[in-house]
Amino acid sequence: MKITAAVSGRGGDAPMLEQLEQEEPRAGEMRIRLVATGICHTDLHEHPGRHSPQPIVLGHEGAGVVEALGEGVTGFEPGDHVILSGNSCGRCPSCLAGRPTYCDLAMPLCFGGKRLDGSTALCGDEGAVHSHFFGQSSFATHSIVPVRTAVKMDKDLPLEKLGPLGCGVVTGAGGVIEALKVGFGDTIAVFGTGGVGLSAVMAAKLVGAKRIVAVDLSDERLELAHELGATDCFRGDAEDLAAKIRGVTGRGLDFTFNTTNAPAVHTLALDVLAMNGTAGFVAAPLGEWAPQMFAMLAGGRQLRGILGGDANPRTFLPKIADYWRQGLFPFDRMLSFYPFAEIDRAFADAHSGKAIKPVLLMETAE
Template identity: 85%
Template sequence: MKITAALSGHGGEAPRLVQLDQEAPRAGEMRIRLVATGICHTDLHEHPGRHSPQPIVLGHEGAGVVEELGEGVSGFAVGDHVVLSGSSCGKCPSCLAGRPTYCDLAMPLCFGGKRLDGSTALCGDEGAIHSHFFGQSSFASHAIVPQRTAVKMPKDLPLEMLGPLGCGVVTGAGGVIEALKVGFGDSIAVLGTGAVGLSAVMAAKLVGARRIVAVDLSDERLELARAFGATDTLRGDEPDLAARLRAITGRGMDFTFNTTNAVAIHRLALEVLAMNGTAGFVAAPLGGFDPGMFGMLAGGKQLRGVLGGDANPQTFLPLLADYWQQGRLPFDRMITFYPFAEIDRAFADAHAGTVIKPVLLMENAA
């Protein structure tokens, strides 16, 4: 069938809208009519072609309605509302342990731009177009997704709000709850208050952390962090930042959660830890980074990489949706909506940092 999609791989600052042919879902797949999809920094980074082949349809925070089932799909019906998350094999030790973000095949499934057999679901005037980005390629009116990528949601929830649950929100909230296991009375410094960092702040409040410190260069975002539960805010360019962070508790932080790729902030995240503290990070430092192994040894400190919040989307995303309904995870306050046709404006605003979580509305996209 013909679909409208935003294609990367022809230069420019943003994907451009094109008409593509999309094949029917194969065994174990479904066709999803997208209602909305968030834009994540991974999409911004992949648009120029960092890891994935091109031309490709990106997008990996989709929410929509099941339109067609492939052979063998169970547990879903046409008309179901779903949020889409990352792709995984379902068979490796990580998947079987409920940690699909660490699937043995995560890289080819999420960044390979095709199925494992080498096929793609999309075709254009120039031939095959890469698809299945994070099992989705949701910058489109419709997506062909593996069953494991979809998480069923109650039909009374507004789908246009739910796409960011699949990546940005689950990475921040899951990072605090599932990966770091921040507990009641703990202290945490969240470094960077974009969508992931602010989701971490909300989750830290949810679990009862005693001191939640947000660090950023934007006063507006720090103000929002306070509204979401930060007990303290500090600008990232303040003098003696490490000393000020340690002084908040008198001994340093039990946890830090770093959402930036700045080498200086990676160093800071370790430096401000209390004894036996853990520094979680979701982005690798851009440049040389010496974590100071003796200091980690002497202080019993840990440096912990976090992908997808360590969470199992099938069980954790419905939980986050419940928290949102209860008013305890107000991630909707981070969202700015754009018509799909204005994806170039959404990309520009995301690059400029003038919005926190841009979400594309796909109405009349097909």
């Protein structure tokens, strides 16, 4: 069938809208009519061509409606509302343990731009276009997805708001709740208050953290972080920042959660830990960086890498949606909406920081 998709690899600062031919779903796949999809920094980084082949349709925070089922698909039917998250094999030890973000095949399944058999679901005037980015390629009006990528949601929830749950929100909220296991009365500092960082702030408030420190260079974002649950806010360029953060408790924080790739911030996130504290991070340092190993040893401190919040999307995302419905997790406050046809403006606003979490409304495509 003919679809409209935004293709990366054609030049320019943003993907270009094109008419493509899309296959019917194969065994174990479904066709989803996208209602909305969020733009994540991974999309921004992959647009110029970092890990994935090009041309490719990116997008991995999709939300939509099931239209057609491939052979052997069970548990879904046409008309179901779904969020799309990352792809995984379902058979390796990590998948069987409910940690699909650490799937043995995560890289080829999410960044390979094709099925494991080498095929793609999309074709344009100039030949094949890579698909299946994170198992979805949701910068499109329709997507062919492996069944493990989809999470069924209640139909009374607003699909146009749900897409970011599949990556940015689950990374931040899952990082706090599932990976770090922050609990009632604990203390945490969150470095970077974009979509992932603000999700971490909301999750820390949700579990009853006693002090929640937010650090950013944007006063506007720090104000929002305070409104969403941060008890203490500091600009990242403040003098004696480490001492100020440690001074919140007088002994440092139980946890830190770093969403940035700045080596200096990675150092800071370790420096402000209390004894036996844990520094979680979701982005690797950009450039040379080495932790102070003696300080980690002497203080019993840990450095913890986190992908996808350590969460199982099928069980975690419905919980977050229900918390939103109860008014306990207002993630929609960080969303900005754009017609699909204005993806270039959405990309620009994501790059500049004008929008914390841009969301494309696919049904407005021209």
